Amino acid sequence: MQNSPSFKSTASTYGLTLGIILVLFFILIYTFNLELITKWWLKLVEFFLIIVIALVGMSKCKKAFNGTFTYKYSFTSYFIIIVIGLSIYTLSSYLLFNFIDPDAAQYVLDETIRMSRNMMEGFGAPESEIDKAIAKMESENQFSLSNQIMGLAITLIFYSVIGLLLALIFREKDTTAA
Template sequence: MRNGLLIGGISIVLTLIFWIVDPLMQYTNTWVSLLMFVIIIALFVIFGLEIRKAVGGYWTFGEAFKGLFVMSLYVSILSIAFHYILFNFIDPTLAQRAADAVIAKLNDSLSKSGVSQEKIDEISKSITGKFDASFKNEAINLGVGIIIYAVIDLIIAAIIKKTPPLAPIIDDTDPTV
């Protein structure tokens, strides 16, 4: 729980920093999004290894997944709550500006790729409502985020698991031993 809250807090601080620098940076700059993703994943690995060490150096795949998943739940809930507050109270125009910026960037790249204007308009229309910070959209984002984190947690758990060695089997029936 503590590690999930810490990762969620770090995610919020990074979001605030990027928002202060340029409110649309997280939504239009792929490198910023990738950087955030890498930092969060690195923190999951670091805290996962820290927990494994704290519990004696061994952590089965199931235990690792459960621990990482609990962290993910806290990170997801904190992130969704913060974005709801950011879009509705701190910067109420951010959702529309972000949607417009993403659509403009998408339109530019799709038109360069030779996609028809009709298809571009259809894609743009589907994106517009995704940035509204309504309870419904935030609930959907929470569900999608949990699913994505669960997949990431499975991968990290497979990497950091460490099964304790089996105790040697002693055969009492063999008189030569």
């Protein structure tokens, strides 16, 4: 389709926008209260922020597309936005916790361990199981490149499932097919 580059360009722009907004969001949290990184409700805010920006981007891609915006094009626009945005976000997290401020990574790990211990104790887990889980958390570097890439892949799978559903909303049925 002759309009593909325009819609892909629009999706890329929204992907960059998503990445920049997520990085700014992350920097604000890092600057003002690093402990917030471990809060579940902040992940919920982040989730809605990602979905809203992806929806706006998909809508703009649909307008930039001068043909039938099929399911394929709808999902492709969403996927481009998500891949670019989350890749930028993951890269910034990796750089911060491994090169800029490794002490922040240790603080986040300590807070995560504390919260995990409290949660497991609240559920009545045996002390031996709690100790085993905490030893595993301490032995792995959650901010290593391989763990960050693995986390990105899992996150992309999660958001892709959502994207498959959202693409149904934005698609147009191909009326030229017999």
